[in-house]
Amino acid sequence: MIVTIVGTGYVGLVTGACLASIGHTVRCVDVSEERVEMIRAGQAPFYEPGLEELLSEGLESGRLSVTTDLAKAMENSVLSLIAVGTPSKVGALEPDLSYLETAARQIGEELRKSSDYHVVAVKSTVIPGTTRGVVQRVVEAASGRKPGEFGVAMNPEFLREGSAVEDFRNSDRIVIGQADARSGDVLADLYAYFDCEKLRVGIEEAELTKYASNALLSLLISFSNELAGLCEATAGTDVETVMEGLYLDRRLSPAVDGARVRPEILSYLRAGIGFGGSCLPKDVNALRVYGRLNGVPTPMMDAVMLTNTARPVRVVEMALKALGSLEGKTIALLGVAFKAGTDDLRSSPGLAILQALVARGAKVRAFDPFLSPKAAERAGLNGSYCPTLELAVKDADAVLITTGDPVFRNADWERLSSSMRGPVVIDGRNALRHVTLPAAVRYFPIGQGEQLVEAN
């Protein structure tokens, strides 16, 4: 199938490279000449394991091409997937739909030039009603065609950064929101290669399914963090132990052949410094706005965000308590990206912690194994960025861990702590819980109440 993908961001490019790898002819379109040149040279504009290999393979085979010319990319194409960004509007919670509208209008203008059947499908995350109310309406006006004379669909993605290629290839589900059966059939053909569950639903159901998925993950994380706060206030408790008791519920970890199976979802039931990234916070906020617009209160989603924004503050308070004052103190921040295994700083709680520490007079040395000096410079981190773990930690008054990267767990803490000025370790992810640290290290994990003194 010849497919046009509008937007070579995270979703668009991974989808394009993966679809080309299963035999489709994929034409990716982006407005940025610089980005197009970069991708044409086989370089991914962001870090994603396995993506560059797929790009090279697709470009070499000719099944994948990249252009700024939408008209050329739509020649003989049966389907356009819109995968442009829908970021939160500056200073507001609702998504900015301007990129989506522009893409829909341009696609519509191309459709006006022919009478071939073509499906316009939205891959970007959009609030219920947007595909029909904005995209379909704009395509209709720009093309002069009526719905039915072109197809409309909504096909959300469920890829995680850092494992997006793998997630695409081993999709757990494909959700096809269809305006009519003919539109959905084209999407079903596109994904015929995959034998996972394919759910064909209404357009608004598809839109909402995406939000429901991310909202549930956010809810689990905030629940775990709220519990961590309660443990911190309760002497003799440890959130890790409480959680272990929770996991052992057979409904959460079923026994299969006598052995407990721990589903991956349990990793979202762990305390930390809060969720971040380009999806979870934006999507929970968009749901809240959607509820407000429709007169439906969303107190759970409101609370999820409230707990989430409180967590980075809590970790800074722990640093303050451990060091007395942060003024003039050197703090090694280990992990800046929103999670381990990516270089993405968008809505990163680690970045929020960095800024809060600096605001309180601390000198921060930030190290993240995935963050390149260039990316750090683009993010304005020049003053704090450290290229190695050793340099970040040397002469620091404290270490503050903000991602669970295995590099931190596997580091030589004997050597690292001996290079520090004051060996304080604040562990925002409980990443070193099972590491034997030198006796001199003052270790502060999250979710632990004061130790109770045993009576003799």
Ligand code: UGA
């Ligand atoms: C998330 C969803 O997991 C994807 O299914 C979805 O497609 C994607 O958003 C999206 O909407 O595009 P992603 O933002 O890449 O993917 O991040 P996750 O790996 O889910 O991590 C989100 C947050 O949860 C991070 O802050 C991370 O630290 C935290 N997390 C992640 C955990 O607490 N535990 C984990 O096991 C994984």
